[in-house]
Amino acid sequence: xxxxxxxxxxxxxxxxxxxxxxxxxxxxxxxxxxxxxxxxxxxxxxxxxxxxxxxxxxxxxxxxxxxxxxxxxxxxxxxxxxxxxxxxxxxxxxxxxxxxxxxxxxxxxxxxxxxxxxxxxxxxxxxxxxxxxxxxxxxxxxxxxxxxxxxxxxxxxxxxxxxxxxxxxxxxxxxxxxxxxxxxxxxxxxxxxxxxxxxxxxxxxxxxxxxxxxxxxxxxxxxxxxxxxx
Numbered sequence: 001x002x003x004x005x006x007x008x009x010x011x012x013x014x015x016x017x018x019x020x021x022x023x024x025x026x027x028x029x030x031x032x033x034x035x036x037x038x039x040x041x042x043x044x045x046x047x048x049x050x051x052x053x054x055x056x057x058x059x060x061x062x063x064x065x066x067x068x069x070x071x072x073x074x075x076x077x078x079x080x081x082x083x084x085x086x087x088x089x090x091x092x093x094x095x096x097x098x099x100x101x102x103x104x105x106x107x108x109x110x111x112x113x114x115x116x117x118x119x120x121x122x123x124x125x126x127x128x129x130x131x132x133x134x135x136x137x138x139x140x141x142x143x144x145x146x147x148x149x150x151x152x153x154x155x156x157x158x159x160x161x162x163x164x165x166x167x168x169x170x171x172x173x174x175x176x177x178x179x180x181x182x183x184x185x186x187x188x189x190x191x192x193x194x195x196x197x198x199x200x201x202x203x204x205x206x207x208x209x210x211x212x213x214x215x216x217x218x219x220x221x222x223x224x225x226x227x228x229x230x
Contacts, residue, residue: 002087002226004033004061005052007045007068009093018065018092021210025219031061046071053079059087061226066133069094073116073123081120088122088226090218092209097134102127103221104214109135112142122225126218128208 004026008019023033036048049071053060064072069091076089091097096116100106107129127134136142150163209215 002031002059002061003056004031004063004222005049005072006033006035006063007049007065007072008035008037009066009068017207017210018215019063021215022063022065022090022092022219025216025223027223031222033063042067042071046074049075050079053084053086056085058085060085061087061222062089063092064089064094065092066095069134070096070113073118076121076123077116077118080118084121086121088124088222089118090124090126090222092126092215092218093128093131093134094125095133097125097127099138101125103218105129107131107135109137109140112136124218124221124225126209126214128212128214130208 004023006019006023008016019035023035026033036045036052039045045068049062053062053075062072062076064070072089073091073094073096076086080086080089094116095111095113097111098115098117099108099110101123102125104126107127112133125134129135132140132142150166
């Protein structure tokens with residue numbers, strides 16, 4: 001039996017369909033899934049995941065969605081291999097997805113926070129087209145606004161409100177004034193500011209991960225590729 005630790009997005013109540021769909025698609029004769037709440041900042045959740053890794057007495061697969069993917073991907077990269085119980089990781093809407101890595105069709109682009117390679121353990125990514133968190137175009141003006149990245153370390157609702165205000169302020173700074181084309185994109189009717197806040201706060205693409213089969217396809221890949229080696 002292989003344990004599967006699933007870490008959801010920051011807003012767990014809004015994203016149950018993604019993590020539940022993944023767990024339901026696993027072969028329960030070989031995998032034992034359980035969920036760890038993604039509450040608090042990324043550093044707090046990462047510490048909780050590391051504790052679970054150290055406590056594990058069986059092979060362990062780390063699974064994460066959105067902020068959860070940022071955390072478990074970091075843990076797999078830093079603690080995988082070399083006697084670690086981490087057997088693999090599966091990342092959904094990973095903000096650090098490296099370009100060219102996706103189960104099924106690659107939607108292009110790469111993670112909004114950059115690219116993180118995972119070399120020591122098998123790693124699999126699910127990425128939906130249009131998800132700015134994991135498939136942002138290389139030249140997007142969103143990459144110019146560092147306040148966007150702070151979202152993944154927010155720990156309270158009050159902090160989210162403050163962050164949204166800072167993100168609006170960033171859109172009118174001299175920083176963007178130096179890039180007229182980016183400024184027009186940022187403020188247009190379907191501008192990148194509105195796309196970003198909608199994608200990060202309301203998750204309009206979360207249904208695509210379930211409806212278009214990305215999550216189930218990722219779980220079936222784990223069923224096929226990992227269980228036969230353990």
